[in-house]
Amino acid sequence: MAAAHARDDGSQANRRRADHSETYLRLREAITGGRFQPNERLVEAQLVDLLGAGRSSIRAALVRLDQEGLVTRQPNRGARVRLISGREAVEIEQVRIALEKMLARSAAEHVTADDLADLEATVVEMHRRLEQDDRLGYSELNSRFHQRIWKMADNELAASLLATLKSQSIRVQYRTILQPGRADQSMREHVAILAALTAADPEATEAAMAEHLSHVVSTLRRAIATSQVRLPGAAASVAPEAVTSPLAAGANVAGA
């Protein structure tokens, strides 16, 4: 959440070398962090003095984010924060499930004592957070749990794809854990995954993960269905700045 105006110069030898990738990361963070509304217009000139970078950096960052699926760009008409439709959200979840299943299996094939220790600790801590009704903390640990599995599976490509997908659907995902009753069930499912990993049983691990994620998805579907999402159809062309989205402020809150 680096603050905006960081014009640190003032002298002639300005240019604090805000690197290309630096700009990209900051813009990305701003988008995934919810500093912009979905579908909000991203005007290059505005970003220039919001991020304190040159226009070419901004431009490059937008191209990257477009390719990454976080913004959309239309020729001569600029860039907007990409709005994930319900359909796309489902597609994302399907892909996510396919990859996580594969990684879970793979993880079970390479499991080490170290991994198990870490996962156990995470699960224990998750339980504690749950008792304190600290849902945000739970979400973070949930992320950690899954990421440890990714690491165990040792497939960087899949892990990075998953990370990208997650950033695309953050706005949607954060809903699940808040649904009534979901937390306890989620807890049980994680325990089951851990058990299968402890047994070093790829088949069972994949199955447990599949079970877990299918519940996440159905919860998600329910959440979307009930709390009718009011899409900003043709979003306000105004949307000046600092409009804080529901999840806003918080760090990445993962689906659970």
Add this chain to the structure above:
Amino acid sequence: MAAAHARDDGSQANRRRADHSETYLRLREAITGGRFQPNERLVEAQLVDLLGAGRSSIRAALVRLDQEGLVTRQPNRGARVRLISGREAVEIEQVRIALEKMLARSAAEHVTADDLADLEATVVEMHRRLEQDDRLGYSELNSRFHQRIWKMADNELAASLLATLKSQSIRVQYRTILQPGRADQSMREHVAILAALTAADPEATEAAMAEHLSHVVSTLRRAIATSQVRLPGAAASVAPEAVTSPLAAGANVAGA
């Protein structure tokens, strides 16, 4: 390691000026088509008069291709055609399998008479090509077969991810179908997939696809192992242009 989905990009090509996305497509084509060696340096100035586009277009295209995983860029040191390591090739295949399995299952759930007719025709034609020992033609039809399944599954995200992955590993994939005995087996496997789809049996379809792909991978592994790939370690810094790779000229030759 980058994600990426091809955006729909409305192709309003009628632009006398070599459009931005036009440049991107041409450069992409040049890379996947094998006009550049893996690891070959892509000097911006050279690309400018090779493609007849402005430097900013080239630059944007390189950023995109970087994100897509087809080239790598180092700050101040330019871009190179990405060289897929053996490890990465395996990762790609794993992801590909996970996604294709998912899509196969999904396809079986939505199968229509039209789809079956098309698939059958494709398989018949594949058989014919095989008898004529037309391996290239077979490969093309193989691609077509799989793409039809993607379409049936109706998950654009997964399909576009698969397309990207395929373009990354083209240089590796083309080997499989040339392996002795592989062709006949491949044929049988496609028939099995078709049968499962005809029965509209998601479980069986996924299994058949998994079986098929696991064979593709093991064939691939064998092919890589035997024909010791001679990596251009620290690739020639010269590599002027038009150096044609083994598969070269041909359109996309898919693994079978």
Add this chain to the structure above:
DNA sequence: GACCACAAAAGTATCGACAATTTCAAACTC
């Protein structure tokens, strides 16, 4: 008041020039 034409404004796309960095090779030192 609704509709159209046309002008002004906002914003993106692209080019050229210059600055900064890396690379390569020759000259130099020990």
Add this chain to the structure above:
DNA sequence: GAGTTTGAAATTGTCGATACTTTTGTGGTC
């Protein structure tokens, strides 16, 4: 002769200016 320094060439990174496109606003006409 091996290793190091220095300088020039090659190449990438960034900025400013300009051309082009889309959007917005205004006034006239029926």
